[in-house]
């Protein structure tokens with residue numbers, strides 16, 4: 576079998592799908608994208624396609640190593656996202672050829688179902704209680720929200736109190752009948768992370784995500800030393816080699832690589848195994864589409880330390896397109912009471928893609944950008 580064609584489709588809300596065709600008619604799908612840099616990733620996929628086309632798609636490990644090591648410069652969000660989407664499609668093809676779900680090819684399941692969580696609130700945490708009540712009524716009991724709005728490098732008590740008040744309101748309304756992670760989203764400086772974590776300790780959020788930016792990873796052990804709240808990070812780390820130093824340094828309790836940013840299934844299975852060796856939980860980041868989510872779930876099903884799976888249904892970013900829009904076999908991604916996902920039964924990634932809709936929507940190719948925030952003094956604020 577040989578790869579004959581790779582096509583990318585940028586679609587609403589802010590995703591990109593990759594179709595990989597072969598000379599034996601087997602087709603694989605992937606989801607390479609960096610939110611806000613879709614066209615850049617598309618260019619990277621196009622460059623890598625020159626190498627992949629003509630190759631035997633069964634040689635996933637060798638193709639992965641060649642893509643990663645073959646260009647001399649390596650790593651980073653764009654390049655590792657391009658590799659990720661190609662890798663997902665290669666695994667989809669392998670499963671279809673061998674008539675087995677990807678998790679079977681990875682050694683079979685360690686669990687019967689996988690816990691997922693959903694987002695509440697928007698870029699600025701708002702309507703949290705009402706949205707949690709609405710999602711609770713639909714069986715969800717685990718959530719994530721932005722932990723704060725813009726935060727100055729040395730923030731005022733008012734800014735800190737505003738962030739803490741929202742969390743206090745949640746515990747006041749629900750007690751411990753629900754769980755929630757707080758995503759600091761990289762908005763909080765290292766000095767303020769120490770302040771916020773101390774103030775949030777009594778409310779016991781399930782985890783605090785990206786308490787500082789990935790480029791401040793040396794603060795993870797220092798923050799962890801002052802709190803019992805598990806620290807989570809990983810959406811802006813793109814390979815084993817970045818997770819290696821973070822795991823070595825300690826401080827992280829949950830790693831959150833993104834299956835569409837960190838080199839795909841081949842790389843994230845290895846990251847999960849590395850994390851397990853440090854007794855660190857694995858909770859893939861996934862604010863993206865159905866193929867990315869399926870890739871996450873296949874790795875979750877074979878990783879003993881997989882604990883929580885992010886999924887984007889109802890997330891505030893999904894304007895103009897939702898996860899199930901592009902999926903014909905919608906039951907494959909049905910989430911049961913408690914937000915549990917069930918093992919795919921179909922071969923490969925197990926997603927029967929609505930290609931007609933993808934092609935139609937790619938005609939008005941999305942060009943989503945995240946907002947550029949500024950502080951009151953006009954300086955750039957982390958979004």
Ligand SMILES: O=C(O)C(=O)C[C@@H](O)[C@H](O)CO
Nearest residue numbers: 610758760810860861862945
């Ligand atoms: O889902 C998360 O945890 C996020 O932090 C969302 C962020 O990754 C946006 O997708 C960036 O555009």
Ligand SMILES: [Mg+2]
Nearest residue numbers: 758760784810
């Ligand atoms: Mg996040």
